[in-house]
Amino acid sequence: MKYFNTAGPVNCKDHYCLPPLSRFNLSEILGLISQKKYFVLHAPRQSGKTSCLLALENYLNASGSYKSLYINVEAAQVARNNVEKGIFAIINEIQRRIELSGYDDDSQRIVKDLCDPHLSLSALNSALTRLAELSPLPLVLLIDEIDALVGDTLISVLRQIRSGYDSRPDHFPSTVILCGVRDVRDYRIHSDTEQMIITGGSAFNVKAESLRLGNFSEEEVRTLCLEHTKETGQIFTTKALSTIWDLTSGQPWLVNALAYETCFKLEHGKNRDNPITDTMVEQAKDNLIIRRETHLDQLADKLKEERVRRVIEPILTGDLYEGMLRADDIEYVKDLGLITQAPNGEISISNRIYQEIIPRQLSWESQSGMALKQAWFVDDDGRLNILKLIREFQQFFREHSESWIERFQYKEAGPQILLQAFLQRIVNGGGRIDREYGLGRTRTDLYLRWPLPDGTVQRIIIELKILHKSREKTIEDGMKQVMKYIDRCGADEAHIIVFDRRPEVPWDEKIFREKRELEECRERNRVPVVIWGM
Template sequence: MKSSYIRRFFYIFSEIGFFIIVCSFHGEGFSIIRINRDTMRFFNTAGPVNCQDHYCLPPLTRFDLPEILTLLSQKKYFVLHAPRQSGKTSCLLALREYLNNSGEYRSLYINVETAQAARDDVENGVRSIIVEINKRMDQSPVFTGLGVVTADLWDNTNAYSVLNIVLSRLASIDNKPLVLLIDEIDALVGDTLISVLRQIRSGYDSRPVHFPSSIILCGVRDVRDYRIHSDKDKAIITGGSAFNIKAESLRLGNFTEEETGILLLEHTKETGQVFEEGALAAVWNLTRGQPWLVNALAYEVCFKIEEGRNRSNPISESLVIKAKERLIQRRETHLDQLVDKLQEERVRRVIEPILTGEMFEKNFRPDDISYLVDLGLIIQEQGGALAIANPIYQEIIPRELSYTAQSGMALKSVWYIGEDGRIRVNDLLLSFQQFFREHSESWTDIAQYKEAAPQLLLQAFLQRIINGGGQIIREYGLGRGRTDLFILWHLPDGTYQRFVIECKMVHGSREVTISKGLVQVTKYADRCGAEEVYLLIFDRDKNKSWDEKIFTETIEHQGRMVAVFGM
C-alpha cells in the first residue's frame, strides 16, 4: 500500500512537471528527503504550444515565413488552413509576436469561435467579435492606451456595417500597417459568417491607412470551400463569392519524419530517456506526422504508461504500440471529433469506397474530397489516389463504424484458443460464416455504411476476439478491390501467430474473383511474413440463396495453402 500511495503522489506532481520528489520509508510512513524545483517540459496535447512548458518545434518554422512576409508587404489578404490541432493557433501567435517585435507592423490576433453560438443572429455574432477585439487590445502592449474603438457604436450603427467601422478605426489610430489575424473563422455559421466576410471585403479598398493592411483568415478549411446557408438571402452563398479578395491559400502541413524525430529527441535531451530506433520509426509510421497524434502518442508513452515514466527505461516500439491502443480505446477528444465526422453524408460518400476498395459511387464530388483533405481524414497521393491519412485513423475508422455490431456480439475468445495458445483460425472463420449468414442482413439494414457492411462486420467479429491478446493491422484503399487484415496474436512463449485475411466482393464470376484474390492474398502474406492465409469472398447478389453463397475450400497457390470461405 505504501508504494501505491507514493506512486500516486509522485504521479500527481510529475504530471504537472513541478517537482522531483525523493522519499524515504520508515515505519508506517515516509519522509520527503528532497524537493527540487524542476522545469521539465512535456508533450502538448491541448491548446497552443508554449516552448517554455512544452517540447516544441519553433512555430515560425512550420510554414514558409518569407512567403508570408512577402504577402504582408504586398498588403494581401489570404487564408491559412489546416486540420484541427495541427498547430495553427501556435503559428498565428508566434507570427503576431514576430511582427510586433519587428517594429514595422502592428499585429492583432483574435479568436472568433465565441460567435459560433450566435449562428444566424448577426447582431450578437458581430458584437461577440468586437468584444474579443477589445479584450485582445487590452492584453497587448502594442495597443495600450489606444482607447476603445467601439465607443457609442451600438446605438447608431447597423450590425451589418459595425465591424467594418471598428476595423477602420483600429487601422487609423497609428501610422504602422495593421495586420489582423482572425482565428477559427470557419467556426462562424450562416449569416454571421457571410456578414463578417462581406464587411471585411467592403473595407479592402481603404487599406492600409483606413483598414487593415493585411488580414489572415485561419481555420480548418479554405474559404473557397465554404457553402453557407443564408436565411437572409434564402440561398447558398459560397465563400469564394463572399470573399473574392483572397490572394493565396496556404496550408499548414504535418510534421516531416525529420521534424517528428527532432520533437521526440527534445525529451531525450531533457531527461536522458532514449527512444529506440524502432520506437522513433513506429511513432512516424503510425501518425505520419499529424501534430496532435505525435504529441499524444509521445505523452502517453513517456508520461502515462508506468514503464515509460521510469526514465531509466528506453522507449521501445512495443511501448509505442501499447500507447496507440490506449489512445484509441480511450477515444480522446481529437479522435472522438474525427469519429463524429463519419456520420456526415459527404464524408460517407468518400470513406465508404476507400474502406471497401471498390469504386461504387458514379462520381466523386471534388468539394467532398477537398473537405476531407482539409479535415485531415484523407490524403491525395501522387497520381490522385485517395487514402486514409495515417494508420491510426485507418484503424479507428472501421473500429468505430463497427462498434454497434461489436457491442452486440457475445463472443468468448477462449473457445477459439488451443492448448498451445494459438487461435484456431479455421474454426473461427467457420463460426463467422454462420454468424454472417444469420445476422448480416439485419445489421446491414441499420448500418450507415451499407456497402462496407461485410468488411465492417468481419472486423467487429475479429476485434472482439483479438482485444487484449493481439492486434489487427488493416490495409485498404480506393481502387485496391479488397480489404487486407494482418493479425498478430501473442503466444505464451513470447512469439506471435501471424495470419492474413483478405476480403473481396464477387464481381462477375466467383471463379475469377477467387483467382484474383489468390494472387493478392499470397503476395500480401509474403510481405507480412504470415504463416496462415485466408480469403473471404462476399457475394451480394440478392437473387442467390445462402446455400449457393456458402462454401469452403482449400487451394494451393504458389506453394501456399489458402483457405477460402464464401458467404
C-alpha cells in the first residue's frame, strides 16, 4: 500500500506523489543545460529538491544526450574548515555514486592519486576533469546540499568548480547545478584562512540563473490527496481539502504530514469507511505541533538566529523598528521558507501552521512555567470566562512582565508572546487559537474558539496593540479594526488589550478596563468591546 511520504526523497512506487519533474519548469532547465550554464536550484527544507534532482538525473541519462551524475555533499559538513577532509569526503561520494550509477569506466581512474594532502586545493577540480573526459557525452553534475558545507571547505568547493568553468564541456562538466536551501548569493562564509567573510557571489561568479522550487498549488494539493482516494476509496470532504490548503499554503512536507497523520495515525482516519473531514485535519495539525515533529523543530531552531529575529519580530508585533529590516535578511528568511512576500512588498508568515508554531515555540518555556488550572476559568455552563482570564493576566503582567520579558530573545514582541503563552496554557486540550499578524498591521489579532457542551462554539476576538500614539487614538484605531474582525468571524465577545511600554508611566496609570460601544454597534447589533490597559 502507498502512503504519504514525510521523510527522504519520494519514491512514486511506494508514495503518493506528484511527478517530480512537474514540480519545476523542465523546459527552462533543459534550456540552461543546452547552453552549458551553471545555475542554482533552491527551496526550503523538505520541499522536494532531492526528489526533483534524482528524477532529473534519470531523465537526462535516459535522453541519450547527456551523462548526468547526482551527488550529495552533506557528509562533508563535519569537516567544516578542514578543506582536505571535506574535499576527500566529496571525492569519495563521487566514487560511490559512480559505482551506483553503473558507469562503464573504472571508478578508480577518477579518484586515483587524488587523496593526497598536497592536492586538496585542486583535487575536486581534477576529479571533475577526469570524470568529464571519461564521459562520452556532455556531463551534467547535480550537487545536492551544497549549503550544508561551511567555512573554507565551501569556499574551496565553489572556487574549484568555478576554476574549471572555462574548460567545459570536454574537460569539465558541461553544466553544474548547485542545490540547497539558499541561493548562493546569500552565502556569508567566514574563512579562517583569509580571516574575512567571503560572499557566495564572489566565490561562484559563474552562476547564470537562480531557480526556486515552489510549494504545491491548491490543485496539486487536491491531486495528491486524491491519490489516496484512488488507492483506498477513502474520500476527502471538500472542507477537508480546503483546510489542508488553508493550514499549509502548499508547503510539501506539511501537506504530506497532515495527510499522513489524518489517514494513517488518527483512529477515525484509519477506518477507510470514514471520510476525511476538516475536523480530523485540524486534530492532525494539533498532533503535529504538540509532538514537535522534526520539520517543525528545525523551523523552531532557526528562530534563534539573529537574522531571523530581525525579520520575524516586527511581523509578530505588526510594527517596524528603525533599522531592523534589511533586504538580505528578508531574502534569507524567505529562502528558509518562513515568510512570503507579496508583489506589493507585504511580508507575512508563510502559512497558518507556522503562524501558530512560531509564537508557541517562542513562549514554550513561559507556558511550562505558568502554574494555571483550566477549570478555574471555565464557568458551570462550560463557557470560558474570558473576563476573569484577562483580569488574571492583567495582574500577572503587572507583577511579572519585566522579569519574564527579559528572558525572551524577542523582547519587542514580549507582551504579545507572554499573553499567547498564558492563553495557550489555558486553551490547550480544549479550544483553538488562530493568530493573524503581519508587518505594518500595527496589531496582533487572536481568534479564540471554545467548544461548548451543547455543540456550539464560543467565539472570542482579542486584539493586541502597543501604545505608540495617545491612549485615545490607539483605542480609536483598535475599535475600527476590531469591528471589521467581528463582522468577519461572527464573534460573541471582543477585547482590545493596549500595552503601554513607557517605563516612566506608573502601573496605576497603565492598568485600566472599560467597555466601549460605538453608535454603529447598537445599530448593527454588534457586541460591545472591552478595552484593557496594561
